Amino acid sequence: MSDHGHDEPQTYGMLAEFDDTDKLVSAIQKARADGYTKMDAYTPYPVSPVIDALGFPKSEMGPIMFIGGLIGAACGFLMQYWTQAVDYPLNIAGRPLISWPAFIPVTFEMTILTASLSGLFGMIALCGLPLYHHPLFNSKTFERASVDRFFLCIEADDPKFDKTGTMAYMSSLGPISIEEVPV
Amino acid sequence: MATASYIKDPNDTDELLGCIPNLGAITEKIGDVVLDGDKTPKQWFLWMGIAFVTCLAFLYSVTVLLYYGVGVWGINIPVAWGFAIINFVWWIGIGHAGTLISAILLLLHQRWRTSINRFAEAMTLFAVMCAGLFPLLHMGRPWFFYWLYPIPNVAQMWPQFRSPLVWDVFAVTTYFTVSLVFWYVGLIPDLATLRDRSKNKIQKIAYGIFALGWRGSAIHWRRYEKVYLMLAGLSTPLVLSVHTVVSFDFAVALVPLWHATIFPPFFVAGAIFSGFAGVVVLAIPMRNWYGMKHLITRKHLDNCAKVMLATGMLVSYGYFCEVWMAWYSHATYETQTTYQRLFGPYGWSYWCLIFCNFIAPQVLWSKRIRYNDLALFIVSIIVLIGMWFERYVIVITLTREYLPSMWGRYAPTMWDWMLYIGTLGVFTFLFLLFLRFLPMISITEMRESLPKKGGGQDGHSIMENAP
Numbered sequence: 001m002s003d004h005g006h007d008e009p010q011t012y013g014m015l016a017e018f019d020d021t022d023k024l025v026s027a028i029q030k031a032r033a034d035g036y037t038k039m040d041a042y043t044p045y046p047v048s049p050v051i052d053a054l055g056f057p058k059s060e061m062g063p064i065m066f067i068g069g070l071i072g073a074a075c076g077f078l079m080q081y082w083t084q085a086v087d088y089p090l091n092i093a094g095r096p097l098i099s100w101p102a103f104i105p106v107t108f109e110m111t112i113l114t115a116s117l118s119g120l121f122g123m124i125a126l127c128g129l130p131l132y133h134h135p136l137f138n139s140k141t142f143e144r145a146s147v148d149r150f151f152l153c154i155e156a157d158d159p160k161f162d163k164t165g166t167m168a169y170m171s172s173l174g175p176i177s178i179e180e181v182p183v
Numbered sequence: 184m185a186t187a188s189y190i191k192d193p194n195d196t197d198e199l200l201g202c203i204p205n206l207g208a209i210t211e212k213i214g215d216v217v218l219d220g221d222k223t224p225k226q227w228f229l230w231m232g233i234a235f236v237t238c239l240a241f242l243y244s245v246t247v248l249l250y251y252g253v254g255v256w257g258i259n260i261p262v263a264w265g266f267a268i269i270n271f272v273w274w275i276g277i278g279h280a281g282t283l284i285s286a287i288l289l290l291l292h293q294r295w296r297t298s299i300n301r302f303a304e305a306m307t308l309f310a311v312m313c314a315g316l317f318p319l320l321h322m323g324r325p326w327f328f329y330w331l332y333p334i335p336n337v338a339q340m341w342p343q344f345r346s347p348l349v350w351d352v353f354a355v356t357t358y359f360t361v362s363l364v365f366w367y368v369g370l371i372p373d374l375a376t377l378r379d380r381s382k383n384k385i386q387k388i389a390y391g392i393f394a395l396g397w398r399g400s401a402i403h404w405r406r407y408e409k410v411y412l413m414l415a416g417l418s419t420p421l422v423l424s425v426h427t428v429v430s431f432d433f434a435v436a437l438v439p440l441w442h443a444t445i446f447p448p449f450f451v452a453g454a455i456f457s458g459f460a461g462v463v464v465l466a467i468p469m470r471n472w473y474g475m476k477h478l479i480t481r482k483h484l485d486n487c488a489k490v491m492l493a494t495g496m497l498v499s500y501g502y503f504c505e506v507w508m509a510w511y512s513h514a515t516y517e518t519q520t521t522y523q524r525l526f527g528p529y530g531w532s533y534w535c536l537i538f539c540n541f542i543a544p545q546v547l548w549s550k551r552i553r554y555n556d557l558a559l560f561i562v563s564i565i566v567l568i569g570m571w572f573e574r575y576v577i578v579i580t581l582t583r584e585y586l587p588s589m590w591g592r593y594a595p596t597m598w599d600w601m602l603y604i605g606t607l608g609v610f611t612f613l614f615l616l617f618l619r620f621l622p623m624i625s626i627t628e629m630r631e632s633l634p635k636k637g638g639g640q641d642g643h644s645i646m647e648n649a650p
Binding site for chain 2 (some may be wrong): 019020021040041042043044045046047050051054056059060061062065069079080083084087088090099102103105106108109110112113115116117119120122123124126127129130131132133134136137142143144145146147148
């Protein structure tokens with residue numbers, strides 16, 4: 001990240017601390033209305049007005065888990081079909097080899113298993129986790145993001161971002177504290 | 184207000200959430216049990232000691248079993264599974280309440296699940312571990328367990344996928360894996376909280392690793408809620424399927440009284456019945472020892488007791504149906520086996536079961552009983568014993584099926600008992616470790632239960648309707 005080539009320390013973004021979700025929501029709405037685009041909020045539990053205010057789309061997890069489940073169902077059924085009817089057919093009094101009703105329980109279990117695992121790993125991957133370190137963890141106050149404070153971070157790669165201007169702007173949003181987060 | 188007269192302890196409440204002011208307080212209350220070793224109650228050490236000794240008995244009985252083989256057990260022909268399948272079904276049934284609470288009650292928008300889902304899910308995991316041990320050890324050569332899976336091997340053979348026993352392997356492994364995933368997804372934000380509040384380096388590193396670097400970002404929450412809701416949706420049919428498949432182990436066999444279509448729903452109801460009894464047995468000591476009466480309130484115990492009463496009646500209906508069907512079918516063997524079940528050499532166990540599962544839970548109609556810790560605890564223990572007897576009665580049917588030349592007797596040996604009691608110790612040991620090292624109540628979800636002025640959402644959980 002040396003493309004700026006300046007002496008001054010790199011900034012991840014400007015972090016504002018709120019003690020109330022309503023204040024955070026109105027801060028987000030105002031910042032977005034005023035043209036800021038690169039921002040994220042950090043809350044100790046999921047708060048839907050905050051997520052909606054940030055304009056995040058519907059989660060992509062549904063299709064991921066659905067496709068994962070379909071793959072599991074297909075593999076589960078084909079595994080049974082192939083082992084019981086193709087690779088090692090056992091002729092027991094002429095009963096059908098492709099006894100599909102008997103294959104349903106395992107197919108079903110495989111569907112649930114793969115759908116769940118694709119949900120877990122899909123979420124972790126999309127969130128970019130596991131993550132060894134994140135610039136926000138440089139901030140001491142940010143420790144309360146997992147306890148009882150609500151944070152808004154306007155990131156440095158926002159086109160409108162400039163240190164002094166953004167800091168002054170954010171203090172107008174009514175936070176408890178504002179902090180510059182180094183990279 | 185009439186209910187208040189049953190509550191004697193001032194810390195107790197029949198609201199869903201007692202007096203807790205704000206987000207910080209709730210985090211501290213639940214989190215500090217884990218982070219601050221001094222908060223561990225004395226009873227924890229006492230029970231840890233008991234559990235440790237019982238674990239040693241478990242290890243001893245397993246060692247003897249592996250050295251001499253399954254001949255040390257009381258199993259024989261006709262009762263080829265004996266204690267192994269009784270205990271397997273008993274344990275896995277107990278586990279089902281955890282999934283019911285965490286998944287089905289979430290889908291049904293039952294807010295009272297929030298304070299009890301975490302430890303109920305832990306109960307599920309540990310109960311399934313104990314359950315899985317029994318079929319594994321019954322194999323005689325458990326190190327060949329992988330033959331149950333379709334892994335290419337030198338014998339060039341595959342598992343028989345038309346057998347309920349193979350379905351069972353898939354059902355139980357899937358159940359364990361999905362329960363673990365569900366539990367872990369729920370834990371991630373709590374682990375992040377513990378990481379941020381850790382009091383020393385070891386805690387920071389340990390919780391930090393498992394928190395995966397979670398930072399509570401809004402877009403992450405959006406995915407998180409969706410995954411959580413979807414996992415609940417997937418676990419719901421899963422838990423029903425698992426016990427259905429367990430019942431197929433019996434119902435697909437041509438044994439009189441086993442070969443019945445009532446078995447799957449009857450087994451599922453029984454599983455929930457014993458599972459809720461398990462939850463109550465764990466919740467009552469926990470809320471007392473850890474001073475959690477304002478989080479796991481009277482309301483929760485009351486609801487659990489009501490579910491027990493309802494499922495107990497379902498199970499009793501199952502008992503009635505079995506007898507009625509035997510009479511109505513006019514099938515000689517059904518009728519005769521029923522007669523043997525009720526009045527044969529093991530008839531006492533049937534009447535034990537009727538007492539424990541049908542008569543004893545009737546006291547739960549009384550609010551006074553449901554609001555009394557000791558009485559509720561005793562009823563739950565009776566239910567757990569009764570549900571053990573239910574599986575005993577089913578398995579012992581094998582001693583009196585079809586022709587008298589097939590009849591036999593069954594008696595467990597000391598090693599059967601030691602292994603069974605040993606798994607109780609293993610369960611207690613694991614559960615106590617869980618209480619010590621992980622938050623026993625979901626901190627994240629409790630935050631949403633707080634009133635709006637305390638920083639919460641008045642109990643509105645968006646996981647219930649995640650977009």
